[in-house]
Amino acid sequence: MSKRATGSNEHGGAYGRPLRVPDGPLSKVGPGTPCGELLRRYWHPVALSAKVIDRPQKVRILGEDLILFRDGKGKPGLLAPHCAHRGTSLYYGKVDEHGIRCCYHGWLFDVEGRCIDQPCEPGGGQNKGLVRQPWYPVEERYGMVFAYMGPLNKKPVLPRWRVLEDLQEGETLFVHGYTGIGVGADDTIEVIPFNWLQNWENIMDPFHVPMLHTRHRAIQYTAAAGNLPEVTFKYTDLGVNYVAHRVGSDGTKVERVSSVVFPNLVLVPDQQLDVTGPTRYVRWLVPADDENHILFHVMHVPAGMDGQAMFDLSSRPRAMGTDKPWSEMTEDEHQRFPTDWEAMHSQGSIACHAAEHLVSSDVGIGMLRRLLRQQIKVVEDGGDPIGVSYGSEDEYLDSYAGNYLMAASE
Ligand code: FES
Ligand SMILES: [Fe+2]
Incomplete structure (x- = not known):
């Protein structure tokens, strides 16, 4: 094994280990930085x-x-x-x-x-x-102000999402700018104090669901989420998808599809695996700077439903060993019942990729980083990154994310 992998010596002692250095090209978002220039080729919600x-x-x-x-x-x-x-x-x-x-x-x-x-x-x-x-x-659009911060001669159309526009009678949109993360959402924090990529990568990490959210201390999703899924990842026209297959104790097969869409969008199915169908929301993770980001969330609300209540149900704390809202949990409770926030925040304000040991279950992370690097190069070479369109304002993007019940034979 290399020195880097084992620490300072063959026994892996901590003395003299390399300092944790952020992955510069992927984590920097300012003007003139490689990833910053890629991000500037897209529209971002700002308020x-x-x-x-x-x-x-x-x-x-x-x-x-x-x-x-x-x-x-x-x-x-x-x-x-x-x-x-x-x-x-x-x-x-x-x-x-x-x-x-x-x-x-x-x-x-x-x-x-x-x-x-x-x-x-x-x-x-x-x-x-x-x-x-x-x-x-x-x-x-969708109750948000979007900004385009790239070269004016490269300004694309602002993408339209079919799930957010195909509203039948009585259906509405619920929009929320917020800073909490999944289970543990909390309006009291104005920005999320770590690099946006840690949050985006979390979506392509399906194996943390059975561990962090189910087996660690408390069932944060459903018990069925504790089953290790069989996962396949694939590149799409817009980013990366994963499909996680699970078999419940009653033999029910559920296919859970999550998507990341360039440059920083997230489409995730309901956390309750028994809520089936395509996902109803789109979320943007917008870098404020290298060490902070903010979230915007728009949800398609079915007729007769209350958007705020649905949002609270899908994104606020549920049984985690304590009934307290995440913001009121004690340090002891945060330690015993950690969520995405604790997992990602403790990676550091900017994660150190060089010190990681990626394994086969990290294939989604590797694919996402490879695509990011490739798209950075496309922009550096004067091309247009994926998902950018200069065409009609009336084109719609579709989401394939969702929970789908499969026939027993599938
Ligand atoms: S500084 Fe003089 S008008 Fe603004
Ligand atoms: Fe999570």
Whole structure:
């Protein structure tokens, strides 16, 4: 075995072991970084529409600090914070019908950064048309404001999801921007304090379900989830899927399909294996920076059902050995009844890939990282990454994620 695999010596002693160094190319999200440039070729939700108002707010997305607001005509705008005049932050700006006015000398910028007034200059600024506040395109859909932070000549269409648009009478959408993770969701934490990729990889790790969520201390899903599944992974047009087959004690066969979609989307079936059918929600894991991310979740709510109640049921704590909400659990309870949060958070603020020992049950993680590296290279070579479309606004993406009951003979 290599020195790296065993520690500092042939006995694997801890003394002199290598420092845990983050995997740079995959974990960095800032401008000019390999993964950051890949992520910038897609649209990302940056806020819930309902929270974007005429009061400017700070957002941090892909390592960039930005100012988000809604002008008097109802259009959202996402601008660089430092005013093009002399650098005061537009966080202190005043929003009016046409845009945001800097507090210092009153320059007015519209939602695309055009300077449309310089009130201290003769005639309101003869040359104001030469000034542009750096801006990013935004669009609203599914109750969220999406931003495109890549090169303008590469702006793709904002993808539409059939599961979120194919609404029959009485059906609604429930949208939530939140920061908890699966079991253990908790609105009290504003950002998730570790690298987004740890969360995305968790979705392609079906073997943690029987261990962490079922056999460790308490049944967090259903007892049937404790059976080791037979899993196959495959690349799709949009990312990676896994299909986990399980046989229940009554002989029932369930096929559970989970998907990750580039660059950071998650489609996961209901945690209750007996809730069958295609998944009803789409979730985005949006990097705030290298060490923090935020979640957005949109769910298709059947007629007569309450979206908040469904969300609570699927994403909030259930029996884990304690009835307390995750946020009220003691340190002792966190130790005894850990969830995804404890598992991922304790990997570190950025996981160290070089110190891992990936084995056959990690094949999904390996496939995901390989595809990420490959797509980073596609972008570096001037190409378009998977899932990016410049075509019709009316194309729909389909999800194959879900729990499916199989016939006994299958
Ligand atoms: S610094 Fe913004 S108007 Fe002068
Ligand atoms: Fe999990």
